[in-house]
Amino acid sequence: MGIEEVKCPKCGKSAKVRSYSSINLTEKPKMKKDIIEGKINSAICLKCGSKINLRSHILLSYLEPPKWIWLVSKKHQHPNYQQEFLEKIAPQTTISTFPQQMVFVDFGEPCKGLELILSDSDPKCCEEWLELGKIQSGYDAVESYKSALRIDQRNVEAKKLLNDELDKLKTYT
Ligand SMILES: [Zn+2]
Structure with a gap:
């Protein structure tokens, strides 16, 4: 430092x-x-x-x-x-x-x-999976958004973020 x-x-x-x-x-x-x-x-x-x-x-x-x-x-x-x-x-x-x-x-x-990652705790609710997905990218983010949707399949934000990430994957690969 x-x-x-x-x-x-x-x-x-x-x-x-x-x-x-x-x-x-x-x-x-x-x-x-x-x-x-x-x-x-x-x-x-x-x-x-x-x-x-x-x-x-x-x-x-x-x-x-x-x-x-x-x-x-x-x-x-x-x-x-x-x-x-x-x-x-x-x-x-x-x-x-x-x-x-x-x-x-x-x-x-x-x-x-980041708090979830540094405290080494697994996300427990839809919100926490979303927070995790938002700091990830690619397949990691996709998995987090899918986990969020497994808990709450009607969550609009999770659906949108999942689709956005899948689009990005298509663009970048
Ligand atoms: Zn200045």
């Missing part, structure tokens, strides 16, 4: 932001709360109030058993991104044999889906 100086994309005033490229959650379990509440990788410009995000991705890691969770900016949320990322942006990580997961978040905003 360090302090990084960044320029506001709107007004150009510089701001100091705590910067992380990765966070080990086995060593720093208390960071979970900040991550879920959207308090990492983001600052508000003191001059114009714009949101400043430092990075487009941050690695969350666990030891024993090892697990990696990539937090990626929502602007990259499409079904092919994980593969692209592993091939082009972080190719050295493809050789790891432990589980890797990718979720898409709006840095600076609280995220309920």
Whole structure:
């Protein structure tokens, strides 16, 4: 961790932001709360109030058993991104044999889906499956929306999101 100086994309005033490229959650379990509440990788410009995000991705890691969770900016949320990322942006990580997961978040905003993932609890209701699906992409998101519909088959939002995701899969593959 360090302090990084960044320029506001709107007004150009510089701001100091705590910067992380990765966070080990086995060593720093208390960071979970900040991550879920959207308090990492983001600052508000003191001059114009714009949101400043430092990075487009941050690695969350666990030891024993090892697990990696990539937090990626929502602007990259499409079904092919994980593969692209592993091939082009972080190719050295493809050789790891432990589980890797990718979720898409709006840095600076609280995220309920992330809370489910970081507390390691399975979604229990239709709403929670929806929250999970919204931070996933591709077949993972499809499975979450289907699970939501298994609980409440009349849920309009789940139906819409499922169809949108299936359309995206057709477009990207
Ligand atoms: Zn500004």
